[in-house]
Amino acid sequence: MARFPSQKARDLTLSSKLEALRARNAAIDAVVYVDFGATTVLGASQSAGRPQEVLDGLCRLAANVFDEGRGPEQAVLMTVTEVLVLQHLPQEPGTALCFFFPPQTSYEDACGITHDATGSLAQ
Amino acid sequence: MSVSDDLERKLERLASAGSSAASGRTLTPLGGRTLLATLLLEIDETVLADRFRVANTAGREILVVAHNRRLLQVRAPESRQLVGGPDSILWQPTDEPDPENVAFLRNFLEGFIADSDRLQIFAAPKGAQGGSDFGISAKRLAEEWDVALLPPAERPLVEVLDAIMSENKEQIVTWVRRIDGQTECGGDATLFEPTETLAQTLEREVFATSPALPNLSRDRCVFTLDTFGKAGNGVIFAAFEGILVTLLVRPSGLVRLARDLQETLHGWYGVKPTPV
Numbered sequence: 001m002a003r004f005p006s007q008k009a010r011d012l013t014l015s016s017k018l019e020a021l022r023a024r025n026a027a028i029d030a031v032v033y034v035d036f037g038a039t040t041v042l043g044a045s046q047s048a049g050r051p052q053e054v055l056d057g058l059c060r061l062a063a064n065v066f067d068e069g070r071g072p073e074q075a076v077l078m079t080v081t082e083v084l085v086l087q088h089l090p091q092e093p094g095t096a097l098c099f100f101f102p103p104q105t106s107y108e109d110a111c112g113i114t115h116d117a118t119g120s121l122a123q
Numbered sequence: 124m125s126v127s128d129d130l131e132r133k134l135e136r137l138a139s140a141g142s143s144a145a146s147g148r149t150l151t152p153l154g155g156r157t158l159l160a161t162l163l164l165e166i167d168e169t170v171l172a173d174r175f176r177v178a179n180t181a182g183r184e185i186l187v188v189a190h191n192r193r194l195l196q197v198r199a200p201e202s203r204q205l206v207g208g209p210d211s212i213l214w215q216p217t218d219e220p221d222p223e224n225v226a227f228l229r230n231f232l233e234g235f236i237a238d239s240d241r242l243q244i245f246a247a248p249k250g251a252q253g254g255s256d257f258g259i260s261a262k263r264l265a266e267e268w269d270v271a272l273l274p275p276a277e278r279p280l281v282e283v284l285d286a287i288m289s290e291n292k293e294q295i296v297t298w299v300r301r302i303d304g305q306t307e308c309g310g311d312a313t314l315f316e317p318t319e320t321l322a323q324t325l326e327r328e329v330f331a332t333s334p335a336l337p338n339l340s341r342d343r344c345v346f347t348l349d350t351f352g353k354a355g356n357g358v359i360f361a362a363f364e365g366i367l368v369t370l371l372v373r374p375s376g377l378v379r380l381a382r383d384l385q386e387t388l389h390g391w392y393g394v395k396p397t398p399v
Contacts, residue, residue: 026243027149064328065348071355072348077329078385079344103389104153104161107347107381 014043030100036062037094085114150242154391167261174247180239193258274390294376322369325360
């Protein structure tokens with residue numbers, strides 16, 4: 001009988017992939033993958049280190065932002081302590097990647113790095 | 124920037140110290156802060172004894188030894204040190220105050236930073252600290268070199284936002300602003316109503332996340348959407364100390380406006396005062 005990867009093994013693989021995505025650019029602090037349709041966090045890079053309520057809040061924000069018909073592909077939230085970029089993944093309906101950057105990361109750089117990193121997923 | 128904002132930022136940085144240093148962090152100047160000031164700020168925020176490599180855009184590196192917000196030494200990277208020889212110390216403070224020693228450090232760092240628009244910071248293996256136990260504080264270096272680590276005295280935010288909107292008026296399709304419960308609109312009048320509806324929606328949805336993101340508040344935040352609706356305009360929603368601004372922006376103007384507002388977020392106003 002074929003052995004299927006356990007849920008834990010799949011979680012580790014996703015975490016490793018997100019960590020690899022984060023490591024592509026030194027400016028990225030953390031990457032979180034969310035299913036905003038189900039309001040669920042699917043995975044996070046090892047350095048994410050955010051409390052669960054933060055990750056749940058990201059799910060809700062992504063769900064509000066990427067509502068059907070609105071059209072945005074990318075949302076950016078800037079506060080005094082971080083720059084957060086939410087990138088819709090049309091190839092994976094209902095999901096988005098959330099990239100965390102330090103607060104001094106320029107808007108343009110944060111958007112560009114997110115776009116490039118997400119584009120690399122399709123390759 | 125208010126004291127609480129600055130403190131929140133420092134706490135966040137200290138809490139995450141080292142978390143990404145192994146793979147490097149990028150230092151980029153923000154607003155009116157220079158790259159030299161950004162490097163001094165990095166030292167100013169180094170409380171625990173630390174060694175980190177700094178790489179400029181050309182890939183050249185130096186090793187910085189810092190402790191208790193003071194610069195202790197600047198060294199050549201470990202790989203460049205002579206085999207069997209002493210560590211290559213490029214700079215360290217003298218026992219007695221020496222203006223020439225400090226001037227040399229400035230010339231050296233400015234030369235290192237010249238032609239770079241950013242620096243990369245990497246963790247370095249712990250080693251014998253050596254050299255001075257006291258070093259020179261980053262703040263003192265900034266004062267001596269007349270380098271601004273913090274934003275200048277604050278102008279009224281209403282003035283700053285007015286100036287930013289005026290500078291970018293060709294790129295703003297429609298705007299809605301609410302101050303103290305009073306709502307003002309400008310731009311394409313046919314879009315006033317949908318923009319005001321959008322403003323209310325964004326205010327509700329963005330701040331609904333505030334319990335999860337403690338530093339997201341009505342005091343300072345900027346939120347953008349790259350495209351919205353059939354016309355494909357960008358959207359900016361900004362909150363500064365109770366002033367709520369919603370802008371529909373032409374796609375070509377979104378980056379500059381967002382950058383100006385980001386600089387305002389950190390107290391570095393990206394627009395010169397409008398002549399009276």
